Structures are given as structure tokens and as C-alpha cells.
Amino acid sequence: MSKAPRFITLEGGDGSGKSTQIRRLAAELKKRKIDAIVTREPGGSPGAEDIRNLVLNGDPERWDSLTEALLMFAARANHVSHTIKPALMKRQWVICDRFTDSTYAYQGAGHGLARETIRRMEALVLGDFRPDLTLILDIPVEQGLARTSGRTKDMRFEAFDHDFHERMRQCYLTIARKDPMRCEVIDASQDEDAVAKAIWAAVKKRYKL
Secondary structure (H helix, E strand, C coil), X not given: CCCCCCEEEEEECCCCCHHHHHHHHHHHHHHCCCCEEXXXXXXXXXXXXXXXXXXXXXXXXXXXXXXXXXXXXXXXXXXXXXXXHHHHHCCCEEEEECCHHHHHHHHHHHCCCCHHHHXXXXXXXXXXXXXXXXXXXXXXXXXXXHHCCCCCCCCHHHHCXXXXXXXXXXXXXXXXXXXXXXXXXXXXXXXXXXXXXXXXXXXXXXXXX
């Protein structure tokens, strides 16, 4: 099946099930003979993975919000130039676990970095490059954090309090309301199969698969 390459991102708070759903979406595309790669942020290229280790590990207060956002965009610049754009040029679909919306949610809403500061970084690093489709996996904070309660607490963002995660959730929902042509909100409080079905329905409808 010949389809134009697409850049799809999945966003959402901790415990929303993004990693699982990305694998399932890639498998659905493969069934239809659509070549897709799976990647993630921060990370997704060798240089960006090095920055990922700096950002995600260590004390929760290790970085201030501005430094953290700069690191995220440095990783993103490397990721886009070394992984995402080359894949799209080869007519592969790209499915990414987080992208710029996460910076608005985490460093912006979560840590209080001004939206305009992030917007300027985005303009400098990405220009007009954006995902074709963003699937926002929405889940109540309590439910999401309960799903992650058994994880090893070595990821800095999971150590932040309930209010931090609630601010992020509301930021994602605001992004979706303001950009409905790009964003689809998926109820991630459902079981895994129901979420996968909803995601596939959104992608199938969007791209007439």
C-alpha cells in the first residue's frame, strides 16, 4: 500500500500507556504493509540518547526549567536531523513517544517556564516542522500514577507531586482544544485493547487506511 509518510506522536502523562500503544500501532501499520519506525523523546538518536541520560536521571531538582528545556531542544534537534527527517525522506512513517508538546507540558505547565520562551526555542530549532497527527492519551492523574507505582524511581519526572502531574494533564488538554486539526484525545483510562482500538480508529479515519 503506497501512502505518504506521516509523523505521528503520542503524548500523555505517566502511566498513560504510550509505549505499549506505540508498539501496537506500529504492528497495525505493518499488517497493512506500511513501513514505520518507532522512536522516542528525549532520545531517538545517539546524541539525543546521551542527553536523555542527563535529563531523566538524578535528583528531581537537578535542573532548573530553562536549562531542562534547552537540553530537551538540543536533543530534539539531533533527533529530528538524524532520525525523523531521514526516515520520512525514505517514505517511512515515524511514530514517536513524546515530542514538543511534552516540553510545553513538563517544563512549561509543570515547572512554570513561560510558554513564549518555549515557543521561541521551538521556532529556532524546528521552524515550521510539526507532527502530522498527535494522539494525546488522557488519564486521571491518580490512575496514571497508580500504574507506575511499581516502577523503580530512577526517572526524575515520576518523583514530582500530584499537582505537577495535574498541571501537565491540563496543559495537554488545552493543546488539544487549541489545535484540533492535529490532535486527537484518547481516553487512556480504558483497558489496553480498548485504547488500541480507539487509536487505530483515529489513525484509520485520518488517513483512510
